[in-house]
Amino acid sequence: MAGQPSGARKYVAKQRDELPPKNLTLNRQAAHYYHLLEKFEAGIELTGTEVKSIRDGNANLKDGYAAVKDGQAWxxxxxxxxxxxxxxxxHDALRDRRLLLHRREIDKLAGRTQEKGVTLIPxxxxxxxxxxxxxIALAKGKTLWDQRETIRRRTVDREAQQDIREHRRKQ
Incomplete structure (x- = not known):
């Protein structure tokens, strides 16, 4: 009997469970002020102190935006x-930071941001x-009416969910 002795187990490398990415900073107002058209994942060129500061939670995306200059995304x-x-x-707190994207993604973003009203936001x-x-996301600004409509729709959905919950409790 060649091969493994009886009772020997085959050890198979365990696949690492895919954990969802850990959010460090969110731009909560982005969905309120913009229609999000398309999302992209980009790496960022950072210094060591910037990485440590972001991991400590000292980052703010609220007033930020992305732009394509000279064939690079910033x-x-x-x-x-x-x-x-x-x-x-x-580091300087407000310096421009390079975004790491594929060339075809940068070209696509450059073309789309030339359209009227379309911008890139983190x-x-x-x-x-x-x-x-x-x-980052390609986004188009919402009008005041759109913002109010979104709030109205969210309120109606929330009330409907509450009614469903109450109905289930009574049964």
Missing amino acids: LVNCHIGAYHAGSYLN LRLYVKNNLIKCE
């Missing part, structure tokens, strides 16, 4: 606070495989 006006344990080597920063990623 994250502009996103505030990443100074790292508390950083020295004179700390939605969230998250960790994926120990790398910090940025989710």
